[in-house]
Amino acid sequence: MASKNDGDHIFEDLTIEILSRLPLKSVLRFKCVSKYWYSLIRSCTFINKHLQRHGNNARLLVKHYNYNTAAYAFALFPDETLAGFPLVYYDVDNVQLPHEPRIFGYCDGILCLWDLDRMALWNPATREFTFIPMPQPNVPDNFCTWPNFGFGLDPTTNDYKLVWIRRYFDYEKDYQYASAIISVYYLSTNSWRLFEVDLSWVHYVHLSSCSTCLNGRYHWLTSDRDRTDTQDFCYDAIIYFDFSNEVFGEIPGPQDIPVSKLGNLIIYNDSISMTCFYPHDPEIYVDLWVMKKEGCWTKDLTIGPLVDVERALGFWKNGELFVETRSNSELVLYNPNTKEIKNLEHRGRYLDLELFMYKESLVSFKGENECPKGHNVSSTARVQDFFTSDPTLVIWGDQIAQN
Incomplete structure (x- = not known):
């Protein structure tokens, strides 16, 4: 008989397999189901599986x-x-x-x-x-x-x-x-x-x-x-x-x-x-x-x-x-x-x-633990603003160089 841990592992693998077959738009909606599903969908394992799945054609x-x-x-x-x-x-x-x-x-x-x-x-x-x-x-x-x-x-x-x-x-x-x-x-x-x-x-x-x-x-x-x-x-x-x-x-x-x-x-x-x-x-x-x-x-x-x-x-x-x-x-x-x-x-x-x-991708700029990397936004207006306003993040000279 499988232990409880084995059952949890099988359930997680099955959940990943099912979710990875869904369109990205549906997957994003399922992030709101629970903290567990949110964490699962944000994991590198799931992101890579969804990116490489057969149905995610370019x-x-x-x-x-x-x-x-x-x-x-x-x-x-x-x-x-x-x-x-x-x-x-x-x-x-x-x-x-x-x-x-x-x-x-x-x-x-x-x-x-x-x-x-x-x-x-x-x-x-x-x-x-x-x-x-x-x-x-x-x-x-x-x-x-x-x-x-x-x-x-x-x-x-x-x-x-x-x-x-x-x-x-x-x-x-x-x-x-x-x-x-x-x-x-x-x-x-x-x-x-x-x-x-x-x-x-x-x-x-x-x-x-x-x-x-x-x-x-x-x-x-x-x-x-x-x-x-x-x-x-x-x-x-x-x-x-x-x-x-x-x-x-x-x-x-x-x-x-x-x-x-x-x-x-x-x-x-x-x-x-x-x-x-x-x-x-x-x-x-x-x-x-x-x-x-x-x-x-x-x-x-x-x-x-x-x-x-x-x-x-x-x-x-x-x-x-x-x-x-x-x-x-x-x-x-x-x-x-x-x-x-x-x-x-x-x-x-x-x-x-x-x-x-x-190809649609769940790859995030924030990383698996959601630590911010750079200036992250999720607004269409900022995409337009990128090409219409003065740059806000420009670092000159050796300030940004790392040896």
Whole structure:
């Protein structure tokens, strides 16, 4: 006969199994049933189980530009068919962003937002929103930089980390410095670590149009901008930041891509992959290169011919390709098997459409014991305020650096 403790354990496992199969909206309501259920739903065990459950399929989240309101907005498609009018979680269906924000990272339902002088984390499913204090190194006014970001989960500590790369250029001397300032943010402690790294071996770093974090590493595509006119091929490489040991590494890219082809790094079938095409041809053929194992690339397929294509954005679940049109920056889905073209009726401007395969998540910024981490709120108005008012949490210089 099972003991009372055994029975309690079986009851808890059964409760977790049943609740983890429910939509997130229903789970949030059950938090009010009792203190026991509240604690259970807040546990890491349940959060991870609900995130990974088979029924919690990824849906398409699009950052686009609303020409009727002259503002940016987020749209979430209701199911995998991409049919019907897209919605945004719960009451956040009027989040309009008047500036040009960028989603510089996505992981486990958390979006990282950046708007030049402020950063924030946002979980649309739970409506949690938190500002991130921004470290600003003291550099001369004549220095300019274009940042690169990465966001993901450290598998060794289960801590969410953000890496910020800043390489500086002195435009008065026309000189780029070899050292880069690296800032690493830790969600668990709401703190940064700043250090310098010699990245002289890295040439031009491309921003990805979607999250490229895989197996605890964030990846960027680089290209050699110092090539001569006599070169037939452009050397593309992948650099990565390992969230566990916090070091950079390099992986050779595909070697047989002509200079005039444009490339974009994506995740395809759980592998680092790259789309590339000739941007000025009247008919576009998009090649997909997949890294089967580290440094070994295979051209898996070629899709086309396509017309009126500005860039390839990524793939949907059955091999369909998302593209942005050249004529009016519309989001279009192309099925290479049926040749069907579906206009998703969302537009961008200045090549700023962003797509994410979004899964609902209970991941909280407050931690399992609900100790506050940063400035946490759960108001739609604060999401809007993030892009409309002056930043309130900016820490300068070495005040925030931790050795």
